[in-house]
Amino acid sequence: MSGLALRADRVSLGHGSRLVVRDLSFEVRPGEVFAVLGASGCGKSTLLRSIAGLLRVQDGTLFADDKPIFAPSPDRALMFQDDALLPWRSVRRNVELPLAIRALSRTDRRARAEQWLDRVGLADQADRLPAQLSGGMRQRVQLARTLAGEPRAVLMDEPFGALDAQTRGAMQRLLADVLSSTAATVVFVTHDVDEALFVADRVAVLTPAGIRTLVEVPEPRDPATRGTPLVREARDELLAALFERNAA
Structure with missing residues (x-):
């Protein structure tokens, strides 16, 4: 079974009358791992819950395989930091x-x-x-x-955020190994730039005004590339985008 293609078309997200993200547009390719970085409160978890069909968007449309998302589906599974x-x-x-x-x-x-x-x-x-x-x-x-x-799409909300560094590294490697045998699309929310660069094919920096930066990851899920010049360049670009957002 192939992974889902996910797409946001000028989406606004929020709670009640308070918007946390406006005019958000992006595409996630079937089978790719798409990481989302951003400051606390920028809407990362709200975005995941909306893709899962648990929250309605305030404006715009979210799509799964070009079909609007209005409700939960077994095709889209949500994995939390709290194992539940x-x-x-x-x-x-x-x-x-x-x-x-x-x-x-x-x-x-x-x-x-x-x-x-x-x-x-x-x-x-x-x-x-x-x-x-x-x-x-x-x-x-x-x-x-x-x-x-x-599921055809796995939505991961900081799943390793509560773990110690050693255990977190082991879980990252396990995830990389498991993903090699599944075609599922993954949207992976994290605060950790290095984690995003390890697990993802592309990394986006989310802000209240939408996606500020989108970076292709050179050779994802390969521990040997973590310190290479191309990965360091991608890391610097993401950190600059995060710092710019936090300083704004």
């Missing part, structure tokens, strides 16, 4: 949850859940409860649960 695992369900049954909602048989749910738990390195933790896991392990469960439903 159900504490009374085992790790396996948490991963099975979106499959149960879609009425897959118990056998198929179990097989797919165990497949994804193996992919994220937690096959031996399937019968544990979330409270028995570390923060990084819980995020791996959430990643497995998100991808087990085979």
Whole structure:
């Protein structure tokens, strides 16, 4: 299954009468990882929730495969910083949850859940409860649960933001490995420029006036390129855009 093409056409986003973003236009190519950077309160999370169909745009239109987004869809899965695992369900049954909602048989749910738990390195933790896991392990469960439903677009809202540096690096590498085997489109919100440059094909800096800067990432998801001149140049461009926004 191919990834979704996502598009914003002169979109304004906000809460009630307060707008946080005006006149936002961009396109996300099917199967690409599109990272969004920006200052706190600039509308990053609001944008993700709107693409997920949980919030209505104030003006303009969001599209998935050229169809306007008006409501949630199994094609678009949202992954939060807070893992939101159900504490009374085992790790396996948490991963099975979106499959149960879609009425897959118990056998198929179990097989797919165990497949994804193996992919994220937690096959031996399937019968544990979330409270028995570390923060990084819980995020791996959430990643497995998100991808087990085979969404065509994954919307990630600072999914590693609450993790320590070592665990965060491990999750970035795991995500890069997992994404190599899925065609899903990913919109990845983060505050971390280096994280964005590692996981994404393109990185956008979001401001209340729309996207200020859009950078193509040279050789994304390759740890060996993190310090190369082309990556440093991209990093400098993104930092300049962020600093300009914060100083405004």
